Amino acid sequence: MARKKRSVPGMGDLFEPEEPEGSALGSEASMLPAPATGAVRLAPVPHHTDSLYFSEPFREFEYSGGVHLADSILWCDTDRRKDLVFLSHAHVDLAGKNRRILATDKTMKILSRGTGKIEALTSPYRRPFTLGPLELEMFPSGHVLGAAQLMVRRDGRRIVYTSDVNPRKTATAEQGVPVECDVLAIPATYGAPMYRFPPREEVLHELTRFVDRCLEERATPVFFANPVGTAQELMSVLGKAGYRLRVHRSVYDVAKIYKAQGLTLPNSRRFQGSPARDEVVIFPPILRRHASVRKLRKYKTAVVSGRAVDPAWVHSQRVDEAFPLSDTADFKELFHFIEATGAQEVYLVDGQIEPMAAHLRERLGVRVYSLMKPQQLTLF
Numbered sequence: 001m002a003r004k005k006r007s008v009p010g011m012g013d014l015f016e017p018e019e020p021e022g023s024a025l026g027s028e029a030s031m032l033p034a035p036a037t038g039a040v041r042l043a044p045v046p047h048h049t050d051s052l053y054f055s056e057p058f059r060e061f062e063y064s065g066g067v068h069l070a071d072s073i074l075w076c077d078t079d080r081r082k083d084l085v086f087l088s089h090a091h092v093d094l095a096g097k098n099r100r101i102l103a104t105d106k107t108m109k110i111l112s113r114g115t116g117k118i119e120a121l122t123s124p125y126r127r128p129f130t131l132g133p134l135e136l137e138m139f140p141s142g143h144v145l146g147a148a149q150l151m152v153r154r155d156g157r158r159i160v161y162t163s164d165v166n167p168r169k170t171a172t173a174e175q176g177v178p179v180e181c182d183v184l185a186i187p188a189t190y191g192a193p194m195y196r197f198p199p200r201e202e203v204l205h206e207l208t209r210f211v212d213r214c215l216e217e218r219a220t221p222v223f224f225a226n227p228v229g230t231a232q233e234l235m236s237v238l239g240k241a242g243y244r245l246r247v248h249r250s251v252y253d254v255a256k257i258y259k260a261q262g263l264t265l266p267n268s269r270r271f272q273g274s275p276a277r278d279e280v281v282i283f284p285p286i287l288r289r290h291a292s293v294r295k296l297r298k299y300k301t302a303v304v305s306g307r308a309v310d311p312a313w314v315h316s317q318r319v320d321e322a323f324p325l326s327d328t329a330d331f332k333e334l335f336h337f338i339e340a341t342g343a344q345e346v347y348l349v350d351g352q353i354e355p356m357a358a359h360l361r362e363r364l365g366v367r368v369y370s371l372m373k374p375q376q377l378t379l380f
Helices: 011-015 105-111 200-216 230-240 249-260 311-317 331-341 353-364
Strands: 061-063 067-069 074-076 084-086 100-103 129-131 134-140 148-154 157-162 183-188 220-224 244-247 268-270 279-283 299-304 321-323 345-351 367-371
Touching: 061 367, 067 157, 100 105, 105 249, 183 331, 183 353, 200 220, 200 230, 200 299, 200 321, 230 244, 230 249, 230 279, 244 249, 249 268, 331 353, 345 353, 353 367
Parallel strands: 074 084, 084 100, 157 183, 183 345, 220 279, 220 299, 244 268, 244 279, 299 321, 345 367
Antiparallel strands: 061 067, 067 074, 129 134, 134 148, 148 157
């Protein structure tokens, strides 16, 4: 049943609390008691019922140049300038555009690595806090270091927004945990049944076999991986296995922040000049045709991505090998993650929306909405 439209607080409500010790983020006075560690179990909240209703159901999220929590000042991962934006992870390089940013401290350290300090409101995981009229709390999403889900409590409902999630254990990021909620907004990045990843141990075994074959043939193994997240996971796995690594500057700069947070990325140094015969090279995918790679005397290439399970995509990359080591849930993992939240209202944000929406409706009977950029139709 729908409810009446609430008034939107002004900027003064959010950033100028009525009480001096009020809602300044990080202040002990603004923090609510943190729940016990372990599985994320949130007590049911009594549902508030308003006296006036619209004929159409009220939708908690809407898309208007970005994902917006309806009837609030809060936006999520938007590329447009807004007053308050939650940045879910460090792939979303939009920090300089917005008046106030809400994120984890680790996310902001990665985002500000090349620009210096960026003004932001930060909070650790699992510590509830208030921000004006909003009750908020962050939880790990498992995507990359510092990636977070954001829960908002309002009108007796628990509303969660997250970017990509990863429920698997990794070496370089906090494990993503489903958060019990009534409403969930989440991407369907690998939301089609074709995206089923092999066990992690199997992928890592094949990956190291590729490295060994290259070195036996006196060829330099060159991996292409996302410079934030996947590349550092690769550095951790290969470095701990004893391989010597030479990584592109963009990967190395992020790795320094990972190391500063206590993560071990051994046997690695920044790529300069030519690698030694027994070194492994890691570059971002956008530079797979870079002169530094092409001038190597003898080399073989491999791409590391969840899309490696798609033969057509692998063929388009023109590499020797592809490995589905992903920092994002596959189709089955995503479905079970959503199911575990108990959400009865699900908003799918981009990706493989149609197959996942159909699966959710058929198996769980939940309401599913699409949140994505409008597509320009071809007229001729």
